[in-house]
Amino acid sequence: MDIKETINGLTQEMRRGTIIIGVLSQLSEPQYGYSLVSILEEKGINIDPGTMYPLLRRLEKQELLESKWDTNETRPRKYYMLSPTGKEVYRQLCLEWQMMTVSLDSLIRGGTDDGSS
Amino acid sequence: MEVVKRYIHAVTQKLPEQQRADIEKELYGLIEDMVEERVQGGEITQNDVEEVLLELGNPSDLADKYRGSKRYLIGPELFPTYLFVLKIALAAIAIATTVAFVIETLLDPAQIQSELTSYISSIISGFFQGFAWVTIIFFLVDYKGINKSKLGMDSWKLSDLPPLPNQQARIKMSEPIVSITFTIILLVLLTFSIDLFGVSFTRDISIRTIIPIFDGEVFHRFLPFIWIVFAISILSDIMKIIAGRWSIKLITFDIVAIVLHFVLAVFMFADSSIWNPHFMQLIAETDLILNDSDALQTIQTVWSYATQGILSIIGVILGIQLITTIIKYFKIRDFS
Numbered sequence: 303m304d305i306k307e308t309i310n311g312l313t314q315e316m317r318r319g320t321i322i323i324g325v326l327s328q329l330s331e332p333q334y335g336y337s338l339v340s341i342l343e344e345k346g347i348n349i350d351p352g353t354m355y356p357l358l359r360r361l362e363k364q365e366l367l368e369s370k371w372d373t374n375e376t377r378p379r380k381y382y383m384l385s386p387t388g389k390e391v392y393r394q395l396c397l398e399w400q401m402m403t404v405s406l407d408s409l410i411r412g413g414t415d416d417g418s419s
Numbered sequence: 420m421e422v423v424k425r426y427i428h429a430v431t432q433k434l435p436e437q438q439r440a441d442i443e444k445e446l447y448g449l450i451e452d453m454v455e456e457r458v459q460g461g462e463i464t465q466n467d468v469e470e471v472l473l474e475l476g477n478p479s480d481l482a483d484k485y486r487g488s489k490r491y492l493i494g495p496e497l498f499p500t501y502l503f504v505l506k507i508a509l510a511a512i513a514i515a516t517t518v519a520f521v522i523e524t525l526l527d528p529a530q531i532q533s534e535l536t537s538y539i540s541s542i543i544s545g546f547f548q549g550f551a552w553v554t555i556i557f558f559l560v561d562y563k564g565i566n567k568s569k570l571g572m573d574s575w576k577l578s579d580l581p582p583l584p585n586q587q588a589r590i591k592m593s594e595p596i597v598s599i600t601f602t603i604i605l606l607v608l609l610t611f612s613i614d615l616f617g618v619s620f621t622r623d624i625s626i627r628t629i630i631p632i633f634d635g636e637v638f639h640r641f642l643p644f645i646w647i648v649f650a651i652s653i654l655s656d657i658m659k660i661i662a663g664r665w666s667i668k669l670i671t672f673d674i675v676a677i678v679l680h681f682v683l684a685v686f687m688f689a690d691s692s693i694w695n696p697h698f699m700q701l702i703a704e705t706d707l708i709l710n711d712s713d714a715l716q717t718i719q720t721v722w723s724y725a726t727q728g729i730l731s732i733i734g735v736i737l738g739i740q741l742i743t744t745i746i747k748y749f750k751i752r753d754f755s
Contacts, residue, residue, distance in 0.1 A: 334448070335445070335449060336448075336449055336452040336453065350474070350475075350476075351449055351453065351475065352475050352476050352480070352481050352484065353484065355445060355446070355449060355485075356481070356484035356485045356487070357484075359442075359485065360487060371444075377447070377448050377451055377452075378444060378448060379448050380441075380444075380445050380448075
């Protein structure tokens with residue numbers, strides 16, 4: 303198999319786990335699906351809308367998000383926002399993430415120290 | 420635009436009723452947003468819309484994402500077992516119809532052409548039936564979630580470790596396989612060739628006849644019940660193959676199946692009209708024992724006892740099965 307393909311596959315796998323934390327991070331303010339896609343894209347995280355919309359629904363079902371239809375604008379939009387549970391979960395996930403990065407950093411640096419580079 | 424409506428319909432038609440309206444509204448908004456961003460305030464063309472829809476991708480993939488799971492008739496966890504049982508079932512059907520065909524041909528070689536035709540048609544219809552029944556049973560097993568977790572193996576215990584060869588709890592694979600094979604062979608023979616159950620006579624070298632024991636028409640009326648009871652016993656065998664070891668629930672199911680078999684047998688054989696009413700007459704007519712009144716007398720006596728006889732035999736067989744199963748129950752109970 304092409305090495306690029308392998309790298310692509312593995313990168314995607316890594317990204318998949320980070321999408322949720324990325325989405326939750328932007329939802330202390332209400333956002334609708336497509337605005338979230340744009341915001342995350344600006345910050346270098348690409349999620350296609352076909353993944354974002356079902357994901358928002360799933361997170362709402364897990365009671366991490368609350369939603370509300372806004373019909374005042376030109377077209378009705380469903381706005382999502384962190385629920386109290388969602389806020390707590392997001393805080394915990396951030397802690398986990400920081401721990402993970404610290405551990406992985408030390409592993410990666412440890413690897414180069416061993417002279418493997 | 421019509422294509423948008425069609426796209427959204429294609430997504431939502433595969434989703435649960437109560438979510439459809441909401442997702443529909445949401446998707447309209449999304450597609451409009453995406454199109455607007457694409458044209459940047461310019462004129463919207465059909466082409467822009469189509470490109471947006473292509474970007475959103477295959478509607479059934481999108482529906483899968485909304486549903487959160489793919490839909491299966493038989494899930495990947497059960498599929499290998501399904502194929503395995505299907506092969507056994509089809510093989511058993513092939514064996515049974517072939518056996519019936521060979522017997523019929525031996526009895527009446529002159530009719531080989533029509534026998535061959537009926538053999539081919541019954542093997543084809545048998546395959547379809549077998550395929551349908553196995554699939555339906557597995558679909559129900561999967562749909563009702565009867566898997567390892569439901570069979571009482573959900574919480575992992577030390578006693579769940581793979582059993583040693585001498586342990587009572589292990590189910591020998593050959594047991595359910597043999598059982599399924601015989602059940603299907605019997606099922607096919609009872610359904611299609613009930614007339615073969617009888618006493619065989621050779622009148623001369625070329626013609627042999629079978630005097631059927633049962634009244635075919637009456638017997639056929641019992642067939643649906645036979646199918647149900649046999650289907651239950653096949654279901655129990657399939658669960659044994661899936662589980663691989665005895666559990667209280669499996670044993671209970673087995674006991675229920677045995678009792679049902681007995682109920683069916685009582686139900687069938689208590690009704691004396693199931694026996695061929697012309698049996699004695701046909702026996703008397705055959706040349707073999709025409710002038711031997713003693714033999715005829717004996718057959719007469721045996722025949723009159725047949726009703727209770729067959730019921731007692733079935734009762735004894737099922738009784739032995741029941742007792743061994745109950746013994747198993749107590750052994751398993753001590754293990755868990």
